[in-house]
Amino acid sequence: MTRWPLPPPMARAIELARQSAEQGEVPVGAVVVCNGVIVGEAHNAPRRLTDPTAHAEILALRRAAVALGRERLDGCELWVTLEPCPMCAGAISHARIARLYYAATDPKGGAVEHGARLFDQPQCLHRPDVYSGMGEDLSATLLRDFFAARR
């Protein structure tokens, strides 16, 4: 388990992932931070919202953009509990997120260090700085427990 305090945005993302599981949604949480302040947050909600695009990252980015009144989130950070999928990695690039922090890696669905490796594509117009691993055990345990309970 994590042996030092998580940075507050990742601790909050983990808490959102926990809430996601309680609502029967895949436990992933995401937080957008601008100048040290949370400006958008969400957990996965495709079932509750009847929305195939309602991953935590997409919802957090959309809420942050509305909160800041601009569609490009230059200078902002996205903290998320799981390696983003191609859809979310693409959205992160469109939103011009400056720094991406994710907890657990996702060899099956991730598109940052797996699969399409979207930010490494020559086509990619904006690449955030990427940091991973903080909160990995907590996030992976939430996901494992969620899917184990459904088998």
Added chain:
Amino acid sequence: MTRWPLPPPMARAIELARQSAEQGEVPVGAVVVCNGVIVGEAHNAPRRLTDPTAHAEILALRRAAVALGRERLDGCELWVTLEPCPMCAGAISHARIARLYYAATDPKGGAVEHGARLFDQPQCLHRPDVYSGMGEDLSATLLRDFFAARR
């Protein structure tokens, strides 16, 4: 130019792309069809909605999911005037779209036959059947004129 009538969903997508340009948004339109009926449609609107994810495809998929009351659009078609980007291709896969029709290709931003070629990734869990080219000239002309007017 196109020498035969476009299928109605693509004609509608082109019309939506035209409306997009009139509103100062990149001219891309998208239509979701279920059993021959349009159940969701949209044009690009990231500026108007202050939403970095508001590509035509994402909005049309979200509207179709709400209209049908289900987050997975099994059996549905997506008709769009431009080759989808990685974000939209990812959303199309999440939404389980059965058939994807797009007009113009997008060597710079597309992720179907260019760049990440998302549906060809071994990771990709759902691949739609893909058809392209119908309405290509109309769509490409709208895009060219839009960007030329802004230079």
